[in-house]
Amino acid sequence: MQPVLSLRGISKSFPGVRALDGVQLDLHPGQVTALIGENGAGKSTIVKILTGIYQPDEGTIAVDGQPMTFPTAQAAGVAGVTAIHQETVLFDELTVAENIFIGHAPRGRFGLIDRAAMVDGARRLLAGIGADLDPKARLRDLGIASRHLVAIARALSIDARVVIMDEPTAALSHKEIHELYDLVETLKRQGKAILFISHKFDEIFRIADRYTVFRDGQFVAEGQMAEVTEAALVQMMVGRAVDQIYPKRPAEIGPPVLTVAGYSHPTEFEDIGFTLHRGEILGFYGLVGAGRSEVMQALFGITRPSKGACRVDNEVRVIRSTAEAVAAGIVYVPEDRGRQGAVKGLPIFQNVTLPSLSRTSRAGFLRLAEEFALARDYTQRLDLRAASLDQDVGLLSGGNQQKVVIAKWLATRPRIIILDEPTKGIDIGSKAAVHDFMSELAAQGLAVIMVSSEIPEVLGMSDRVIVMRAGRIAAEFSGAAMTPENLVRAAVGIGEGEAA
């Protein structure tokens, strides 16, 4: 059977990162293909290429065997490819019918939108997928499951032949998930080719017919779901030996520095408890959305936990603001450098000293010499490559920006440093420098928490690993139990009994 859509040799690079490296993907009519891979395997990038948001650097896209390009989202739509995104992209203030037909509304006389035809069409499409929704309802009045239905109806309205579902069940309740499965069956019967992206193994095995595995932007394998086991899939996902050499030095693990007990948040995480020791690197692994960053943000005073306590050096600390966290000796290097880390437009030295201004000023006036000295000290330790400390941070590479952000927090002289995805999106050389420095920090007696989605990094750098899943601590591993398979099993929730 010829695939509807066939990708060959697709590559896509971003500054400093090769997101996709010659991958292939086939989608067959009436079949669900599951795209499986760790965070950063390139799943989202391939979706964006399929929907015309990104252009591949190399490779071919063929529809029914005919080579095509998708220069715009519109072109992908015309070719019959549509995506239902992780965060559904719809318009809150428009009605259900308007959402379904936006961009291709039926036109009546004088080229005006034929509202009656639009509402009728919407009603027909919604009935076709068994959705009981009023086409005239405003989208903002609908729940998340109904929005998905609208998105699917929209996909059908453009006569899609390929439907991409990117984590469609992530935000749905149990009942809604089952309704979605029924819908997938309906779409299959209509002969649509479905690309299903999910981290949940149970649902992949339940609804997918075929699988394709990506790892680090490369194609690993494809095949029939019926011929594969969970264990084999996990093996393909993580599949490599820890080939990179990590500069982890055996640090002396000291007494507990931070003890967290029963930390809970109304929506993001529940009952988080752990102990962090002096000189230790504690890894936090989990899938995107497992709540790792949210826990760290609560520890850093960005959000507040609803319950729970935290002790620093056996002293109970209530952290209500970032200033209080810094005062308690906790600092957090956020994942999202662009948004939360560096202030572009300010020079390097001013970025470094931003949280330490009280120390670099006398009588309310900043002392530039001291600022420079502080910035020079910490940026040199991190081996920052910059023309001068006067240079705008925005002009640095991703890796060097990350170094500036880390230098900024080290300059506050913390006891506990939380690094959230410290090497995400930076080049290999900078990664090694960050890893090296992390080791050095631990050796100097800092307590380090490293949130990371890269298994080799987690395993290579951590003394212990905590795995989170769906806002809870799923498992903790140390020593010989720290294997890629154990981490992934705990993160996706296979074989819970043995893992915990």
Place this chain on the structure above:
Amino acid sequence: MNALLKSREAILALAILILLAVIASRFPGFVRPGNLANVLTDTAPLIILALGQMAVIVTKCIDLSVAANLALCGMISAMLNGAGVPLPLILLAVIALGAALGAVNGLLVWKLSIPSIVVTLGTMTIYRGIIFLLTDGKWINAHQMSEGFKAFPRAVFLGLPVMTWIALAIVAAFALIVSRTPLGRALFAVGGNPHAAVYAGISVGGTQAAAFVISGALAGLTGYLWVARYAVAYVDIAGGFELDVVAACVIGGVAIAGGAGSVAGAVMGALFLGIVKNALPVIGISPFWQMAISGSAILIAIAFNARGQGPAGRIILTKAEHRA
């Protein structure tokens, strides 16, 4: 960025020189030092307010209530003068009142998270309304003001009027605040990347409120200077002046999106407008052309800013997309 700003300021300085040269070719008297000093004095209120506005705009806000604040404080200063309050107390009172009016803006923006353009659009009308309530729309004229009250801004000290010295002192103070105080640094950090500022322990709302207080205090002081200089106070003084103030900032390269701007730029933006306003009548160009030239200057300045920020913006966007 710094190099870019410097070059942008160099371009603006060049534009001012070209403007002066063109004017001099039609009317050489304009560029006599004495006349240039007059232009500077005439532009002093705009310079002072543009600096306050710069502080606000750098934090991603805007203060449309400055002219109304100025008018209210000016009226209060005239009324206090009528009640026999000594001048130093009047000065303190208008600065405090202006700061308080600025604090109202700042607190609404900070605590209620209302967009600053809406807040100051509202308070702009309210502050003018208060003048009307206080005076029933009556004017306070020159003969109702004491001589000392009127003379102070115009008193000549070391060859320049006191008003000009005040503006220069504020320019110097601003240069110091912006480059050498934690608050000055916070203004740019908050405007440049509010999320990162939060993570660095800087209160975004608090910093924005502080900018409004600065802008308000300067408007209060300028209120007295304005009323004393023109020797008249009524509801509509400085009507629409807030737009000149914003224009001066924009021409001076203060980014409306926040995070970028310089004291030198704001001052030169104000001077550019001041020169246009003073020169065009002298060389016989109609007021309509004055407006058209001011407007064109704003558009050209924004086009420059957009071009300067263009490539950087695209790089940020691809990164953002990649993360998503």
